[in-house]
Amino acid sequence: MPDRRVQRTSNSSFDPLSIPLQPPANESEDEKAARLEAAREATRVSRSIDILLLGQSESGKSSVLRNFRLAFTPKYFESERLLWTTVIQLNLISSIKKILTVLQEEWDETDSAESKHETPLTSEHRRLALSLSPLLAFETSISQLMDGTTGHGYTVTVRPGGGWKDKLATFAGRPPSATPDPIGEYTGTNDPSQVTQILAACKTEIVTLWDDVVVRAVLEAHGVYLQDESGFFLDDTARIAGLDYGDIMRARIRTLGVEEHRFVTESGFRAGTEFYITDVCGSSSQRSTWVPYFDDVQAILFLAPLAFWQSLDEDSKVNRVQDSLELWREIVSSPLLAKTAFILLFNKKDVLQAHIDAGVMVRKYVPSFGDRPNDVVSVTKYFRDKFSAYHRKFSPEPRPFIFYETEAIDTKSTATILGEVQEQIIRNHLKDLDVIYNGAR
Ligand SMILES: Nc1nc2c(ncn2[C@@H]2O[C@H](COP(=O)(O)OP(=O)(O)OP(=O)(O)O)[C@@H](O)[C@H]2O)c(=O)[nH]1
């Protein structure tokens, strides 16, 4: 079977039902009846779609899901807007927390009796840091509310099951000391929350701190590059109260455990289609929890950003692309998934482009890349060939290799992928029934 190295545009008018069901020449009456029955069955199958999102942590799984929801259940998405505003505010506060922590480390180094370290920080920086410290209390209390802990490092984390949304919604408008109602309802009012108020009150200090060249130099000296991290909103402080959907796509909330989502498309792509989408936590330590979800899943969307310059958060010795490739090998070779359609997404193509444009050299991180041209096309081809080779070699049965370069934060980029998922599900289904006529590619 030939590789399908397609890169379709999001406005494709492709109809997945049309391809495999073209009548063959000289079709008999029986064959025609079987074909029409298969078409009805395929339509039914394609109306209920079961997708599993896989990939390492931060690959963009939850973002793809968020994007689907914006595109296909816009009313639901709108009802959650306030909630996402709070997540973004938390992301912003987490970045501030990180800066304050680095500044404190710098002062600790300087203040220790035997230290010869001289800091460029001044008493004005101390005053600024002090004035922002009340924000940290909010971060701690919201994190506690959402996952019952005091946070995981600097990343907002949620417990499995999606209950965090109710909790966070309950929090909006209440002081952090109030006892949270675990099954509180989302009121959806426009009342500015406590967090919004305190952020508005601290706006000038936040902007001053982040724009300060000395602070930036200290962060750099400590190896902290906040701009490159997920959930970076420090450049947006001034308009944090007026967020749009693009901002919501950039919000970062780490998934903990497995979340199952069911929704019926409200509009757009085949309204009325029922989706079951399972979103998992991508951290290495959590991957064994994926296996029970392999049963009966129709399609896997596997996300693999080509972040060749980065290592895993959980293990700084492991290159991110290498990790994705190994994970891909394990997943495609699973006998439990022999009949499942696979779609590989080289997500975060904007981030890859930005790094290549900035002159980051692939061969420095991946020596086998050698002297190939250091441009996006060559880099993508190089890694695509590797994923494709593993796919060919380790799949228990031959199946098409389908891959897309995606940008999950682009609010318009999902319809094509769902179209592809639907097509593959129908193909697999018809293959089982042995009635594909002219559709083989
Ligand atoms: N620039 C850019 N950012 C992206 C893209 N896709 C996702 N992100 C951001 O990357 C961060 C991580 O994305 P998530 O969707 O939370 O990643 P995940 O795979 O669900 O991660 P875990 O839940 O930890 O397994 C978020 O801040 C997203 O907004 C993309 O295509 N481009």
Ligand SMILES: [Mg+2]
């Ligand atoms: Mg996630």
